[in-house]
Amino acid sequence: MEGGTNTSWSFQKLLKLRREAHTVISSGATSIREIWEAIRVKGNKVHWHNLIWFPLHIPKHIMIVWMTFLDRLPTKNRLQHMRIANDELCVLCKEARETRNHLFIECPPADSLWKAILLLSGLKRPSLTWDNMITWACNSWKGESLLTTVLKIAWSALIYSLWEERNARLFKGNSRSAAQILSAIKDIVVLTFTMGKTDLDRDKMKQLVDSCKAVGA
């Protein structure tokens, strides 16, 4: 019977969550990093860990980006596979199925915003698939140069902002234009550098802040 299968599935999920919650509570973890250490499967680091754990990364972004990389966000596509929802249409473009890869890479607004961020950073690159984006970021964004740090923070802010925008449209009926989202991302990058402690060259930081402000942030 369908109801019985779903009930059993839900019960199993709750049991698993209870075990994970107990692990976190009994470990005394209070920060996101401590919670991550408590619940993660101990083993080799994932190859993209440098895109998650780096100086200046905003804690509330870490959780969303981490879940995005693991494809654990409740996208419509995942909810349909769990038989929780039937609607799969992307709320940002209303043209394709809302999967992780679509929402954060393939969706036209996501693609345009990322290209705009790259242009602000003096880069121009073709559209990439999710896997190719991860490969490029892992291979190219190394060290703690200004450009590397800006790209890491900006891509993380883009993922967070797209998920925030998706939820605002879906649950509150509110929406922002691409220009407004880009402006918010630029504010995040500037604030992160001006508020955070960094060893980056102060003149270069000032140049970054001035250039972001000059582009109509």
Ligand SMILES: [Zn+2]
């Ligand atoms: Zn879309």
